[in-house]
Amino acid sequence: MVRVDVRSAHGEYPVLIAPGLLPRLPERLAASGLGAPLALVSDRVVGPLHGRQLAAAFDIESTEMRVGETTKTWRSVEQLCRCWLEAGLDRSATILAVGGGVVTDIAGFAAAVYLRGIDWLAAPTTLLGMVDAAIGGKTGVNLTAGKNLVGAFWPPRLVAADVETLATLPTRELRAGLAEVVKAAWIGDRGLLDMVPSGEGLGYDSLPPDTWETMVERSVAVKVDIVAADEREGGRRKALNLGHTLGHALEAATAYKRFLHGEAVAWGLLAAARLGRRRGLMSSGGEAALKAAVGRLGSLPPIGDLDPEAACAFIAVDKKRDADGVSWVLPSDDGVVLDERVEVAEAVEVLRELQRE
Numbered sequence: 001m002v003r004v005d006v007r008s009a010h011g012e013y014p015v016l017i018a019p020g021l022l023p024r025l026p027e028r029l030a031a032s033g034l035g036a037p038l039a040l041v042s043d044r045v046v047g048p049l050h051g052r053q054l055a056a057a058f059d060i061e062s063t064e065m066r067v068g069e070t071t072k073t074w075r076s077v078e079q080l081c082r083c084w085l086e087a088g089l090d091r092s093a094t095i096l097a098v099g100g101g102v103v104t105d106i107a108g109f110a111a112a113v114y115l116r117g118i119d120w121l122a123a124p125t126t127l128l129g130m131v132d133a134a135i136g137g138k139t140g141v142n143l144t145a146g147k148n149l150v151g152a153f154w155p156p157r158l159v160a161a162d163v164e165t166l167a168t169l170p171t172r173e174l175r176a177g178l179a180e181v182v183k184a185a186w187i188g189d190r191g192l193l194d195m196v197p198s199g200e201g202l203g204y205d206s207l208p209p210d211t212w213e214t215m216v217e218r219s220v221a222v223k224v225d226i227v228a229a230d231e232r233e234g235g236r237r238k239a240l241n242l243g244h245t246l247g248h249a250l251e252a253a254t255a256y257k258r259f260l261h262g263e264a265v266a267w268g269l270l271a272a273a274r275l276g277r278r279r280g281l282m283s284s285g286g287e288a289a290l291k292a293a294v295g296r297l298g299s300l301p302p303i304g305d306l307d308p309e310a311a312c313a314f315i316a317v318d319k320k321r322d323a324d325g326v327s328w329v330l331p332s333d334d335g336v337v338l339d340e341r342v343e344v345a346e347a348v349e350v351l352r353e354l355q356r357e
Contacts, residue, residue, distance in 0.1 A: 004069055004218045008137055008155045009227040015135060015224065017217050019209055021162035022050055022098075022123060029121075034157055036060075037121060038089055038098035041107040043067045046099040046125050049168050054098060054123070055073035061087060065103065069256035072102055072141045080110040094119040094157070100126035100173075101133030101261060105151075108139030110350060112154035123157040125165040127177025127263050131184060131219035134159050136227040136240075142256060146317045147248035153232055161220075163213045167204040174202060175297045176262025179243070181219050182293045183265065187336055188222040198296035221287050238320070240337045242329045243268035245318055246347060248292070250303065264295050267319050267354070269304060269331075274350045275342060276330040286333035308351040312344050 001018035016028065029036060040062040040104030043129040047064040055062035057195075063083050065071050074304020097107035097120060104122050109121035124134040125190070142290065166174065178196055185192035195215050197206040204212070246270030251259055259267075273290040276282035303311075318326045328340045 002213070004217070004220050004224050006135070006155070006224050008231055009153075010137075010155055013155055013157050013159070015159040015161065015220055017130070017161045017163065017213060017220065019162065019164045019213065021160050022054060022165065023057070025054065025123065025160055029158070030337070034113065034121070035092075035094055035119075038093045039063065039087060040096045040098060041065070041083055041103060041110075042098045043071070043100075043103055046103065047176065050123075050125055050165060051098045058096070059211065060096075065106065067102075068141065069102055069251065072106055072256075074141060076106050077110045077113065077141060080107065081114045084114055089114075089118070091115045091118055094121060094291060094354065096121045096123060097134075098123045098125060099154075100124065100129045104129055104156075105139055105142060105148075106136045108137075108154055108156065109141060109151055110154040112139055117154065119157050120154075120211070122159045124159065124161055126169060126173055126182050126259075127166055127216070128173075129177075130161040130163070130216045131177065132180040132223065132240075133225050133270035134161070135220055136237075137231065144252075146252050146314055146319070149257075149317070149319055161216055163209065165214055166212055169204065171201060171203055172260065172263075174204065176260040176266075176296050179266040179269070179294070181215060182290075183240075183242050183269065184219040184222040185243060185293070186269075186290060188225065189218050192218055192222075193293050196293065198294050198298070201299040202298070235338070238327065238329055239336050242331060242336055243272055245315060245320070245326065245328050245342075246271045246312075246351070248318065249314040250306070251313055252314040253306060263300050266297055266300055269294050270348070270354055271292055271350050272328070272330050275328070275340075275346070276332060276337070278346075278350070279330065279340070281330055281332045281337050283333055283339075286331070290331055291320075300317065303351070304355050306351075306355070308355070310347045312347045312351060315344055315347060
């Protein structure tokens with residue numbers, strides 16, 4: 001088992017990474033001194049696969065939400081809070097979130113606001129959840145106007161990543177998670193790119209189990225190193241937004257129905273690479289290298305039918321905006337450059353270029 005400790009303003013918490021970790025979670029919590037959860041949150045796909053067994057092991061109730069990004073709403077948070085209130089949960093309660101990034105985002109945010117804050121634990125079951133969403137304490141929901149515009153920094157008390165759960169993921173979900181691995185690699189561990197499998201039909205069996213474990217560990221290490229130094233995104237943590245500015249806009253422009261988050265980030269990485277080259281931050285060879293890394297993930301949902309101006313209009317309400325506009329993270333040949341100001345018109349031009357390719 002691999003353990004990575006994360007420092008936060010709310011205290012240090014461990015990220016545990018191992019195969020077969022979920023069935024052993026009760027004993028791991030007991031060994032760590034953390035109390036057992038009193039409620040479990042999952043979704044209608046992950047619940048039957050993993051959530052119900054864990055709920056039975058802890059002898060607690062399980063709430064299963066609808067699947068997908070369209071579930072990340074105020075209504076879902078209110079529903080969870082009502083369930084916990086009816087169950088009599090008080091401020092000493094702990095919640096266990098079992099699922100992908102949508103589940104951990106919603107459950108973590110609900111935990112942040114229920115009775116003004118209760119503890120929660122994260123058991124991510126998707127690659128994207130393991131390497132990104134469940135790490136760092138960002139929780140929240142979407143608005144029609146844009147992605148993740150409401151939320152809180154509320155870190156879990158523990159993250160348990162059981163890499164064997166990746167075997168239950170469809171190819172599309174794995175590829176979406178690999179986009180976040182590519183992002184982490186470009187930011188802080190370029191050798192990770194050599195581990196990314198390629199092909200339209202890639203699956204869990206495409207790599208040995210220990211390779212998946214190592215990939216998760218190294219991706220987590222990149223993010224933990226950054227968030228430990230900048231928990232609330234005042235500086236260095238901005239690097240983790242690489243690919244996300246346009247990616248979030250694409251998700252919002254399609255009502256969170258066309259793209260998985262990682263697929264939108266993949267398009268965002270391609271756009272950021274083009275912007276980086278246009279601005280002289282990245283060589284043509286660097287752009288080609290990042291483009292090739294994204295290309296290993298296979299085909300992405302199309303963008304050719306989108307109105308570039310309408311899609312890029314969502315950038316104007318990006319959560320990273322300030323009085324000077326929206327701050328972008330752009331890639332360089334050997335890393336990233338923070339706080340680049342990109343006018344919406346230039347983003348529209350780049351999106352049009354990508355549509356023609």
